[in-house]
Amino acid sequence: MRDAPGTRDYDWWLIAILLAICALGVIEIYSATQGSALAGMHNKQIRWLVVGFIAMFILSRLDYHLILDQAWILYLIGLVALIAVLLVGHTRFGAKRWIPILGEAFQVSELVKLIIIIWLARFFAEVRTDELSLRDLIKAGLLVGLPLGLILKQPDLGTALVLVPLLVVGAFLGGLQWQHAAVFSLAGALLIGSVFYPPVSRHILKPYQRERITSFLHPEEDAKGSGYQLLQSKIAVGSGGFWGKGFRHGSQNQLGYIPVRYSDFIMSAWAEEQGFKGVLLALGLYMALLLRLVQNAQRAKDRAGMFLVMGVAAALGFHVLVNVAMVIGAMPVTGIPLPLMSYGGSATLFVFLAIGLVMNVRLRRFVN
């Protein structure tokens, strides 16, 4: 076995970017909830951040190869947990997503995301050829599709969708062939198209999901109904202007017009109060975070480590894209939080554990 890595080997730049983003989140959670029944929520978020930070360090100490060894067992645990949540899980907002652990309600699907990242890293690392064969591609697709289907059944379209880019990025880096890419892109495009095409979507989406699609396409038509959230978010962002209305001075935010302004729509609140300059800062930090992850992948010791880091990057990148696009009304409401800024225990913990895996890979880049 190798020597334990020293503190110098941690990616302190990555941690700095991470903390900066967390700080923006805590500030905005404070602004969005102060003076309301939810006041003090930022303290709870800080608690989660501390817990996440510790978990990150613990996970980084454990050699990722040992974790990848257990990929199949983890995969099975994930499936069992998903089935369990469907059987005994708590129902909130009409979906079974939570199971109680240590007195807190955990979203099992967050854990499953992490497991799928690990499992895919193992799967693609085992593919020895430079080009990914169709057989392997389909195998990966089916094995990701199984938990995806279970999450869809909760129902949680947002989290289910996150599994897709994990597969796509993994396959791409694993040597996806262009003709396969073309065929699957076409299939994907058809699927997305059908979601937006009512006669087809009637059969594959839940009513609330279809309503979200409709309100996304025509938010102004139903300003007090389901299009309300998207429209109010756009109003908040747009009225923020370049300079923003100032900390604690966003009317859309402070008067509660932005839906779940401390969580899924926190970017909307941030954009209103801090303006375009604030958005530039936040998105700049996210870009730095993602590029830093890619850099870590490039310097990974082996393919397994690279896949692990890029799985994390794919998950975070997809979260940022879908959440922020929703905030500016470019995508329908999916319920995907903004990593590190949105309030939420499970989600925050997921991000820190994922970064823990990245650290793990980094710490071992010079070994052997």
Next chain:
Amino acid sequence: MSYWFRNDNRLPQARLAVVSYVIVGMIGLLLIGFWKLQVIDSDKYSQWADRNRIRSIPVIAPRGRMLDRDGRVLVDNYPSFSVLLLRDDPVLVMKNLPVIAEGLGVPINDLLDQLDNARELPKFQPIVIKPEATPGDLAFIESHRSDIPLLEMLMVHRRRYLPGAFMAHASGYVGEVSEKQIEDSNGKLRPGDFAGKSGLERQYNDLLQGTDGMRRVIVNSVGKEVDRLPTQEAIPGKQIQLTIDKDLQEVAEQSLGTRPGAVVSLDPRTGEVLAMVSHPAPDPNDFAIRISAKEWKDLNEDELHPLLNRAIQAQLAPGSVFKIVTATAMLEDKVPPENFTAFCPGYGMFYGRQFKCWVFGKSSHGTVDLHKAILESCDVFFYNVGIRLGIDRLSYYATKVGLGHKTGIDLPSEEPGLMPSEEWVERVFHRKWYPGETVSVATGQGAVTTTPLQLARTIGGIAMGGIFKQPHLLKDAPNVGEERFEISEPTVEKITDAMYGVVNEDGGTARNVRLPGIEVSGKSGTAQVIGYATRERMRKQKKFEDNAWFVGYAPRRNPEIVVAVLVQESGKHGGEAAGPVVKDVIKAYYDKKTKKLEGQYTADGKDESGKGAAPAAAAMQLQPVLKQQGEAVTVPARARSDRN
């Protein structure tokens, strides 16, 4: 350590680089999206944000008051609160409805009905669920502000009219504006606004109404008020001073009592309306809050037509009062000559038909001349005069003295009455005029109809020597119109002497109207409501009894006051039923005049702030509807359709 990853460090660097570009591209696209919202379209979204958070609540301007000629308040306002229900959140509404119903003491089914009725309105528009909130209701709303954030109070000014439906038809009433009024107002009125619906309230609505202000508050997403912005104050409506004399009005109201009918009192020298009564009358205070559909239906279907302002809208046969017009035509036209006499055996035979005099079966008038004919109201004399004059001469004079067309009073919905002529029957019924009809018309029966206001103006005007002022209710009104139809001095003298005789000479039909020291003059009338044939069938029913008229004035020449009284279906003779009312009003007028001359009279309840009324009046013009001298008068087309 497992075998599966060993020695595999071939990383796809090129594809990793592609991923980096994708990341940069993705962030770039998102930034473009933000740029579009926050920089390019920022103004639009700022406006939307303001529209979100700023709620404008109207501040209702109080309507102007109405004062009588001495400055006493006839109509004013009192503050009142309405309870508003915010309907933005239907789930919350349904959940709290039972508590609200209990707290406000409104049946829950009532609330459900109201919600149902408002389904078509935009959700964010609150509805009034209780128009007149009690202190208990206000306390209920305040104490439940946090747990039931659905109730609001709206301060309104309610109209207060004098009790007992005092002057109700002249003042009119206010109510929620109709769709048509909103359309006609050029955006001044909004749904839910109150505006004058009838009478003076409607006529002078623009003056009385004022301009509503706006209270702007900041509300949060559940509509709770969190802050206030500067208020745009309401501009109160202007108050108007009326020509009505509250004392005379009171006497007129009481004297007519509960009998259906009308009283109109004018100053013929100026056209000022001193009193205007129409009974029965609904209490306009009932309309000032909210009137239910059922109450409204009942009022409209009531057989006594309480919504009809009989003073200007009752178009009835004037009966013998019309003989003054026939007499004027005879003397002015000299057909037949003024010394014409007729013999009255109690009836007359014309064109093979028997026409009864009112004394038929009881006595007869014998030989009558004009003076006696007016005094004793001999029908046979005027039958003869009518035949000799012919309908067209009669119609010409009647029109000239103010009948068959509107007087132009400053009230909406005045009716024109009807003065028939040959031309009229041809136009409306496409037949020839039967000469026998002239016989009836000459005594105020048949097709001729008048309103009480027209008769007051006509008789007053004849006594003035042919000056017919435009009747009006707004004091100090500029441009009061007048019609002049010069009547020669001997004619005026003969007619006024005869009308003086009706009250003061032996044989006069209204000797009960006499007042010591006052030259009360006038003419009674008793008009059949329905034709002879129908009358035979309906004889037993009181509602088809005769209408009693009396139009009296004082003094004998150039009168100061004229009073026209209609008592419907009294079953009594005009002098008997209507005369005492005229007497009461004229007596009250002279009593007050005497007291004033002696300096004893002070109008109690006089309002000092009445000074502000005059400028308001100056802004208003009376409608110049009176016809020009010499213009050929035709019956307005409306008269046909309105007469059923």
